[in-house]
Amino acid sequence: MFISEQYILRKPIFGLYSMEKFILFMVLLNCALLSGNLYMHLFLISLISIGFLTHGIDLIKLLRLIALPSGFIVLGSISIAFSLHADPENSLFCFDSMGLCIGLETAGLHKALDLFFKAMAAVMALNYLILSCSLSELNDIGRKLKIPLILRELFVLTYRYISLLFTFTGQVHIAQRNRLGYARRKQSILSVGMLFSSVFIKSLLFSNRSLEALQSRGYHGEFYFRQQKEALRLKQVLSMLVFGILLLFLDNYSNLFDLISHI
């Protein structure tokens, strides 16, 4: 169901604390976003992949993890690669219709490829955050980032209810299938309508009972969140920052190098 439960990191990477994990994520993400260099993106993708492989995710799972978002990204990249009104002379491929040439040009292709790998690198950085932090840790990161309490409370409660409603919805769906609720299209729409409304009504009743349960434990408008006591460790934070700056510097340097060689 949830990505962090399908792809479990069995060993913590570098034994980082929650906020340090977040800093590493930001370093990786920014390297991906700020660089326009294909090699940088390939490097980041492989670096994070190796990290996953050595910390409990096998190759097949890793490939599935990568395949998941790449579908969406390919989809977007296709529309960037193709151009309306392309110049038939310069196109690798041209599809004529109503006087329009919908075609693929080298420039568009390059742009699409660059974007594809950039997005993949960014998504892998995101995967690192998702797979390495539990929800309590994310909540704690939110506290350190000074996210308002009400949002963090809603965040935690929503998570709990999502897992509940997810299970519930899944079971109702099975029960409907058992009684041929999805045998034909018209019935499917009716069944989905029933499914959603029953989940909604269940939610309302559940919220009442859940409130009673919280009140019986003395709820007065605030939840308890565990705080990580560990302070940021200078050595870890510094090495991550240095790593990031170094990467971006190399990236810029190679761009400079390209520029000079062009001249």
Added chain:
Amino acid sequence: MIQLQNIEYTYPEGTKGLEAVSLQIEQGSRVAFLGENGAGKSSLFLVLNGIHKPQKGKYVLDGKQFGFSTKERKQMAHKVGYVFQDPEVQLFAASVYEDVAFGPFNLDLDRKDIEIRVEKYLNLLRIQELKDKAPHQLSYGQKKQVAVAGVLAMEPEIILFDEPFAWLDNRHKQIMNEIIDDLNKQAKTVLISTHNPDFAYEWADQVILMKEGRIIAAGSPEKIMSNRVLMQEIGMELPLVVQFAKKVGMNNHSRSIQSLLKEI
């Protein structure tokens, strides 16, 4: 007849659900599945029902191999009915009547036949007077009755019950008991998963013990459920009547304390 051969099922996230499960169940029999939570009883029921597609093994139903294709799964709904432990998840329509009618309606019966069927099963479950109520207005026991009616209204040949008696008060337990008896009298196959050794011993003509996704024993209740080692394996006590009989040294004893009491 149900035949499973070497069924293996792993959940998408990698948890083992079932491993090397083989079994054979004759038509019209009463089978009890015993085992702790997470022993694989529910996974097995979902395979039997065509919802989980096993990665390995064969499922043969009435002599035909079941292939888990979309079309075959649809036909499955006729054959195998599943009453969940939690009736909440089985009630999704706006009223009891509509809920029971959901299955027959999807079978493409005509209006008249749907009505006849719904009335029949509302009566059978004794929930005639609830028919215009919304599911959330019912008590737990009533919800269970409606859920059973909804499944039976599809008139399946095989019915799976997951913990049919849990949480029920005595009155609803009795109704459930009568329904199950009635199904057996119609020569339907009934499979029940339960934590109650006394019920299994009294009711079943075949018991299947499960542990960690495997079947560790199967056979008649007399043979299997008087075996202290096997029962300990699944964390269950011997049926009371067996304990009693062992104590007083009876050999051919009754199947339940109740009938034993009558005999004394």
Added chain:
Amino acid sequence: MIQLQNIEYTYPEGTKGLEAVSLQIEQGSRVAFLGENGAGKSSLFLVLNGIHKPQKGKYVLDGKQFGFSTKERKQMAHKVGYVFQDPEVQLFAASVYEDVAFGPFNLDLDRKDIEIRVEKYLNLLRIQELKDKAPHQLSYGQKKQVAVAGVLAMEPEIILFDEPFAWLDNRHKQIMNEIIDDLNKQAKTVLISTHNPDFAYEWADQVILMKEGRIIAAGSPEKIMSNRVLMQEIGMELPLVVQFAKKVGMNNHSRSIQSLLKEI
């Protein structure tokens, strides 16, 4: 000590919950509430817990009348703990640890003391190794353990259990049994609502029979639960051991079949 005098509670939508309920429960006693679904057991527990404010009647706790003001209700959480039938409704946090810590946190303990308490009750319920898990990753039995830990961590003097054994497998039933025994040893008052006559007969020193929002009988299990007419009134069978004793003509019999078996 708990005293209720003529309590009447009607739900906002007009359903009668409780009518003319009076009772008295001594500190440290074990009380079982018996009755069908909808007989008023849960409504009564919600009144005892300060959640439902009755329209009529008096609720006296340790000699002081309880007024159902917001302030008094908050203090109530100290005194009376309520373990709901369905553990799902009690769990809300992102991890087991945070869930168990919620109660102590509401008692305004400081961080250090909260931690000590949470560890203590995680250990008591044997769920130490689950502390970083999210509730949806737990089995049903584990959820129940966490829900119980969350209530006990507030160290209430009176604990209400709604059907503590429902849906549990044997292993979790035993853990629950030990916890309840343990509470009684600490001289806590334990109130349990149940559908299981055998458990009530063995465990309780006072049983209260409810029907349609009223108390129809209260007293020692020996007296109340061997009365066939009363038990039929609430649709319940006599405890097995009583049936057995009646059959063989014993008078001073054991409280459970298990101990009876040992005596034979």
Added chain:
Amino acid sequence: MRKKLFVLLAFLLPFQGFSMHIMEGYLPAGWSVFWTVVYLPFFVWGVKVIQKIVIKHPELKMLLALAAAFAFVLSALKLPSVTGSSSHPTGVGLGALLFGPIVMSVLGVLVLIFQVLLLAHGGITTLGANAFSMALAGPVVTFGIYKLCAKLKCNRSVSIFLAACLGDLTTYTVTALQLALAHPDTHTGVAGAFVKFASIFSLTQIPIAVVEGLITVLVMNILIKNVPDWEGIKLNLQAPKL
């Protein structure tokens, strides 16, 4: 030609529901910042409104969280054979009708964050852009059309259908526009890019919008009939008037 189109459709369909989300890394930094800054005032406003509601009624916290969870579950659930292939409804229309656009502006962000954290769809740097299209533009149009229809005294089912359906289409149009602005076509610029993105989305999104409209009608009709305290919920959750 038809065959080619089918091949293309078959390829696109699995991604249709979430194709409305812009993936992480897909927007240049400038546009990420731009959409975040544009969205921020609405978000802050929504948070203020919710804070006010919750101080008065702490019990509504559960309901708000459940509403967000509900919207997430709707959007995450794969529903085979509703539109011929697996599809994800957005639930935006339903959410807007149930809770109003202001509350939705916060709940929508929660839903988007959980889609990132639990399903790895969308992204952190694209959150602002996605929130603008899904949690603001869609709900505002849905709510506006519903109110307009109410004024014009349209049939209730028709109003709900139009509101949900057009709200859905608004979301995808805005997303297409955002993508076009960020990645203009080499020859035809923003306008050409918009045509490209919009037509790719429209292949999948128009049938989804219709189905979503139908489902929203069904659900709303069942809820209005069945939820005991219907008016109470609406009053409780809809934000105070300006």
